[in-house]
Amino acid sequence: MDDIDSRILQELQDHFPLCERPYETIADRLQIPSQELWDRTQQMLDEGLIRRVGASLNSNKLGFSSTLAAVRVRPELVDRAAEVMGRFPEVTHNYQRCDDFNIWFTLIASDCERITAILEQIRTSLSLEPSDVLNLPVKRLFKLDARFSVSREP
Numbered sequence: 001m002d003d004i005d006s007r008i009l010q011e012l013q014d015h016f017p018l019c020e021r022p023y024e025t026i027a028d029r030l031q032i033p034s035q036e037l038w039d040r041t042q043q044m045l046d047e048g049l050i051r052r053v054g055a056s057l058n059s060n061k062l063g064f065s066s067t068l069a070a071v072r073v074r075p076e077l078v079d080r081a082a083e084v085m086g087r088f089p090e091v092t093h094n095y096q097r098c099d100d101f102n103i104w105f106t107l108i109a110s111d112c113e114r115i116t117a118i119l120e121q122i123r124t125s126l127s128l129e130p131s132d133v134l135n136l137p138v139k140r141l142f143k144l145d146a147r148f149s150v151s152r153e154p
Contacts, residue, residue, distance in 0.1 A: 066109075082094060
């Protein structure tokens with residue numbers, strides 16, 4: 001990743017324009033050809049430096065419910081558990097941890113009842129006991145915005 005890539009990432013994170021041709025606007029700001037911006041952005045997507053480009057919506061303000069959840073599964077069932085969770089579009093992401101509760105995930109659903117139903121389906125699909133599933137709904141949100149400084153300066 002060079003200085004131009006770093007500047008592209010900062011623009012995408014901090015100053016993405018809401019206009020008809022946002023990539024041309026960014027390219028103009030960076031003083032590079034729009035095709036170069038497009039090629040570099042695609043390369044960073046292909047390499048996994050960028051996971052996705054899109055809006056980050058406030059699900060709570062849109063009337064959705066959310067929770068942080070975790071399950072305790074035997075090590076040999078971790079891949080199966082991740083596959084089961086992946087079936088639900090309401091699961092935004094999941095990750096393995098070195099802990100008794102070894103898979104953590106977030107759920108955003110239409111309401112708390114839907115969250116409860118999904119957690120129950122995950123539990124029964126994996127033959128887990130109720131005590132093997134944690135549901136930790138948001139009580140108070142402290143941060144909504146995650147951005148990363150990608151400056152190439154030392």
